[in-house]
Every structure is written in C-alpha cells, then in structure tokens.
Amino acid sequence: MQDWLSFEGVVVPMEWGDSIYTVLPLPADIVEALKSQGTKRVDVELNDCPFNMALTKAPVIDSVFIYAGKSILAAAGIEPDQVIDVRLRKADENLVEVPDDVSLAIMQAGVSDVWNDLTPGKKRGLLHTVTTAKRAATRAARIEKLIESLR
Helix, strand or coil: CCCCEEEEEECEEEEECCEEEEEEECCHHHHHHHHHCCCCEEEEEECCEEEEEECECCCCCCCCEEECCHHHHHHHCCCCCCEEEEEEEECCCCCCCCCHHHHHHHHHHCCHHHHHHCCHHHHHHHHHHHHCCCCHHHHHHHHHHHHHHHC
C-alpha cells in the first residue's frame, strides 16, 4: 500500500447549475502525486474518519476534489469552511466493502453470481443507497430493492 499524503483542507460549497455541493478541493501537489500513481480512487481520512472515495473533476471548479456530502460531513464531524486534517493514499479500485446484512441478503437470494459480475463502480452505486439510509426500515427496504435489481 502507498504512503499517506497529508494536508490541511477546507470543505467548501460548489455551485453547479441549480445545486450546491460540498467538496474538498485537493492541492495541486497532492493531485500530481496521485496522478503519478495512476489512481482514481483514494482511501481518505478526514479528521481521522476513514472513507473510500473517487477523485472528481467538474467544469465549475479549477481543482480536482473529493465530494463531501452531508453524510460524510456528519460521519467525520465536519462543518463547511472548517479547516480539517486530511490524509489520503491510492486505494484498491476493485475493493468494495459490502456490509454484512447486504452480503447475507445477496447470498440468501441466490444472486451472488450476478453481484460478482458487476463492476466495482456499479456495486458502490447500489450500496450507496443502502448505506445512506437513516432508519433500519428504510435500509431493509433498500436492500430488498437492491436484490430485486439483481434478479
């Protein structure tokens, strides 16, 4: 695994169309170091809270950034415009952490082969809706919807 790259960053609002997103712009030297490693995904620690995230670009901001939505900010205890400690390194782009309840549901539904044939990005997208649920009932319903999408 690669060494960690560290810097102090600030999560800022980014206006894009009618929406406002919260993002963490990356310093140019960090972007260059990651680019030299050929990475698109990074293991990130924001104030010591770990995440696996994509490096992102948008036409409305000059730098590469990491999306830092409400659930990420809440998990890391971060407020927009707060200076935070950031550590990141190249992540295994094929690694997808599947929660135990989702893994069990996939296995019990007999759709493991379909799940295993999905790309890591598709798996992450399907899991995002499950892992962002706030209530247990919502999570269970989203797991069931995920299973149905695999049938």
